[in-house]
Amino acid sequence: MFNRLSSILHLAVEATTTHGDSVVSLCQLNPTVPLQEEFIRHWKIITNYFIECTDENKPVSETKIPEHLQQMLTVLIKEEKEGVGDETGPCMEYTLRHKILKAMVTLAIANVPPGMTQCVLIFLTKLLNTIQRPLLPLVNVHGPIHKILCMIANTELAFSENEEVEFVWAICQQVRNDPSLVDLFIQPPRKGGASTADNPNNNQDELLMDSNTNGRHSLVEALVKLSKSEDTFVFERASEGLMLCTSLQSEQSAIYVVLYTRFCDVVAENLVKQYKLIPRRIAPDDVLNCPAKWGGKTVKEELIGENFPGKQQLLSFLSYLYFLDKLCAQAHQLVARAVGKSIREQFLIAILEPRLLEPAEEGTLTSIAHLTRCLILIQSEYLIHEFAVFILGDNLEPERRLGPSENQLRHKMIHRCDHLNEKISAASMKLFEVLLQKPDQYILDNLIIRNVIKRSYYDLSSNVHSFAKIALINNSLEGNNGQDEEYTQKVVNCFLSLMPDLTKSSDGSQDEYETYLKDAYRQHTSRTIQSITWSWPHEIISSINLNESDEFYEGEFLNVLFNKLQRILDQPYEVNLQVTSVISVIVQFHHPYLHEYMLDPLLPLKDGSRSLYTVLQQIVNELQKRIARIPEFKKMVHISRQSLLGSELPNTNSPVNKDLLEGTIVLEEFCKEIAAITYVKSKSPLRKSHIDS
Numbered sequence: 001m002f003n004r005l006s007s008i009l010h011l012a013v014e015a016t017t018t019h020g021d022s023v024v025s026l027c028q029l030n031p032t033v034p035l036q037e038e039f040i041r042h043w044k045i046i047t048n049y050f051i052e053c054t055d056e057n058k059p060v061s062e063t064k065i066p067e068h069l070q071q072m073l074t075v076l077i078k079e080e081k082e083g084v085g086d087e088t089g090p091c092m093e094y095t096l097r098h099k100i101l102k103a104m105v106t107l108a109i110a111n112v113p114p115g116m117t118q119c120v121l122i123f124l125t126k127l128l129n130t131i132q133r134p135l136l137p138l139v140n141v142h143g144p145i146h147k148i149l150c151m152i153a154n155t156e157l158a159f160s161e162n163e164e165v166e167f168v169w170a171i172c173q174q175v176r177n178d179p180s181l182v183d184l185f186i187q188p189p190r191k192g193g194a195s196t197a198d199n200p201n202n203n204q205d206e207l208l209m210d211s212n213t214n215g216r217h218s219l220v221e222a223l224v225k226l227s228k229s230e231d232t233f234v235f236e237r238a239s240e241g242l243m244l245c246t247s248l249q250s251e252q253s254a255i256y257v258v259l260y261t262r263f264c265d266v267v268a269e270n271l272v273k274q275y276k277l278i279p280r281r282i283a284p285d286d287v288l289n290c291p292a293k294w295g296g297k298t299v300k301e302e303l304i305g306e307n308f309p310g311k312q313q314l315l316s317f318l319s320y321l322y323f324l325d326k327l328c329a330q331a332h333q334l335v336a337r338a339v340g341k342s343i344r345e346q347f348l349i350a351i352l353e354p355r356l357l358e359p360a361e362e363g364t365l366t367s368i369a370h371l372t373r374c375l376i377l378i379q380s381e382y383l384i385h386e387f388a389v390f391i392l393g394d395n396l397e398p399e400r401r402l403g404p405s406e407n408q409l410r411h412k413m414i415h416r417c418d419h420l421n422e423k424i425s426a427a428s429m430k431l432f433e434v435l436l437q438k439p440d441q442y443i444l445d446n447l448i449i450r451n452v453i454k455r456s457y458y459d460l461s462s463n464v465h466s467f468a469k470i471a472l473i474n475n476s477l478e479g480n481n482g483q484d485e486e487y488t489q490k491v492v493n494c495f496l497s498l499m500p501d502l503t504k505s506s507d508g509s510q511d512e513y514e515t516y517l518k519d520a521y522r523q524h525t526s527r528t529i530q531s532i533t534w535s536w537p538h539e540i541i542s543s544i545n546l547n548e549s550d551e552f553y554e555g556e557f558l559n560v561l562f563n564k565l566q567r568i569l570d571q572p573y574e575v576n577l578q579v580t581s582v583i584s585v586i587v588q589f590h591h592p593y594l595h596e597y598m599l600d601p602l603l604p605l606k607d608g609s610r611s612l613y614t615v616l617q618q619i620v621n622e623l624q625k626r627i628a629r630i631p632e633f634k635k636m637v638h639i640s641r642q643s644l645l646g647s648e649l650p651n652t653n654s655p656v657n658k659d660l661l662e663g664t665i666v667l668e669e670f671c672k673e674i675a676a677i678t679y680v681k682s683k684s685p686l687r688k689s690h691i692d693s
Contacts, residue, residue, distance in 0.1 A: 043068075045064070049063060056112050077130050087157065096141070105356055108151070115439060125167045134543050142184040146184070150218050150221070153218060154307060161234050165241075179248045182248055222262050224661075226240060227266060246330075247330040278314050292321065325378045325383055329379060344389065356371065365427055375434045384440050392443065398553075417432065426574055502633065513675075516676035566619060567617055569664065576666040636657065
């Protein structure tokens with residue numbers, strides 16, 4: 001090894017000697033020559049070491065090589081400071097002409113003497129960080145740097161990974177300032193011809209520098225290797241470098257990242273690795289309340305306060321998912337889409353899905369909490385869509401009541417909303433509430449819209465006009481604003497008057513309804529922003545395509561929610577709050593058919609079909625039958641309301657009627673909330689009706 005390196009450097013020494021002989025004569029003409037002489041002297045000492053020394057196992061730290069490299073760097077920096085304009089100084093010119101960086105990289109790859117790799121990496125890092133002139137575009141700079149990046153990508157040198165990551169980070173900073181530089185590290189695939197690997201005369205170092213016939217992206221490959229480090233600093237710095245490289249809007253770079261590097265697989269593997277470290281038994285509330293920010297420093301800060309077993313591992317996982325979410329939000333769309341796909345395949349399907357399908361209730365609760373926390377965290381459109389397809393499948397055809405389950409996980413998660421275990425039921429509904437608030441049209445289309453888009457719920461044989469049709473008739477007349485307002489108020493009153501006075505627990509003051517109106521306006525704004533890019537119609541276009549023979553099925557999701565809502569008088573308070581919360585999110589969306597089906601009290605429904613309003617009517621009818629057998633129900637429900645509001649007055653009600661009383665209160669407030677949402681949506685410019693039926 002040492003003899004081979006000596007022969008490689010021999011030409012450099014001869015060039016140095018030849019050039020050095022002319023230094024004395026040049027010195028008389030140019031005052032900058034002493035700097036050049038000093039520079040050449042240090043380099044000559046280094047090269048002579050390899051020619052004269054026979055002990056290749058002697059560590060570089062026991063030689064003067066590091067000091068001479070530092071002196072060479074000092075000369076280059078001083079030369080640039082003293083230079084005029086953008087002219088290249090003689091020392092830098094000498095470095096480039098005699099390919100000194102190439103020789104250094106050869107030494108680094110061989111790591112002779114031991115520790116030379118770190119020495120050269122430190123030199124190159126300082127060179128890139130301190131020299132102001134752009135160096136990377138120069139072929140005698142980016143060529144050697146490309147080779148050492150390939151070395152970093154293809155070798156496991158844990159002892160030098162700190163120097164490696166600082167070197168690669170220095171390149172990333174150059175690329176940040178000039179994104180076009182990233183193309184220097186892209187190597188196109190070969191189109192025919194023998195590869196270096198096919199030639200037996202090529203040595204190992206040459207194979208390392210150019211080790212495959214496919215295209216490659218040496219900068220990203222080096223970062224990918226370093227991102228697998230166990231060292232937190234190296235891992236985070238490499239991850240941030242990957243974010244920088246993938247955020248460049250260079251389509252060529254994005255293609256090479258996706259096709260010719262393991263970037264997408266490695267980031268998904270890192271996520272899986274972090275997730276597997278989380279203990280299986282962590283309280284769901286601890287999971288949902290765990291913060292998520294990027295960086296080991298943040299993780300350490302969060303561990304200062306109250307802790308629980310597994311918190312550090314959970315924080316680390318969420319921190320990395322937070323990073324990947326930001327990466328997907330900033331990355332080129334080709335990269336973001338590929339990363340999302342890898343996460344779905346390697347993490348969601350391979351790891352999380354089996355846990356979600358486990359029959360054990362304790363494990364089910366924890367896994368649902370994990371998935372919900374992930375959904376709360378992610379914001380990038382590509383990750384959101386991959387999570388949505390994972391949970392819901394990829395079918396948008398209308399569902400059939402007795403048809404086969406189209407997706408096992410979707411079916412399981414939806415029916416867990418009606419699980420006998422109240423905690424699993426509430427947790428599952430919370431999951432869907434979070435999912436529904438993500439800005440992806442596919443979620444609503446899959447769960448609801450595909451089943452109402454044909455309006456097959458509409459009874460064509462009925463003489464009853466829906467409020468939507470009445471609105472159309474009046475909108476065709478000029479000066480009808482007063483009438484339009486009148487019909488809007490009728491719709492609202494249908495919901496407000498559902499509850500008989502005997503069942504009401506509040507005093508019915510206007511202030512209470514005003515509070516719901518304020519919330520409805522706020523929610524209306526949120527749903528508008530969420531769905532602003534969705535390709536939904538703004539109007540009910542026509543009923544000409546309605547087919548009386550089409551069977552209507554609201555779909556698994558609404559079917560389960562309606563079933564759950566119908567049992568509001570027999571369920572715990574927390575479960576009732578969750579089911580009404582999910583439904584209120586659904587009815588806030590601005591799809592005309594969804595609005596008609598869910599919020600039109602006079603909608604003529606086909607036999608066997610039900611809507612939100614008819615479900616509420618059935619509940620009220622059942623409530624009236626029950627309270628007829630309970631004396632002083634009005635007083636009891638008032639006491640129960642005060643207790644829920646935190647009153648210190650003693651609750652004298654029997655525990656036997658607890659669910660009934662609290663369910664009545666939730667039902668009363670839900671009717672107010674739906675009325676407020678209906679009123680606010682009627683004022684929206686998106687709410688227009690053009691109906692022929």
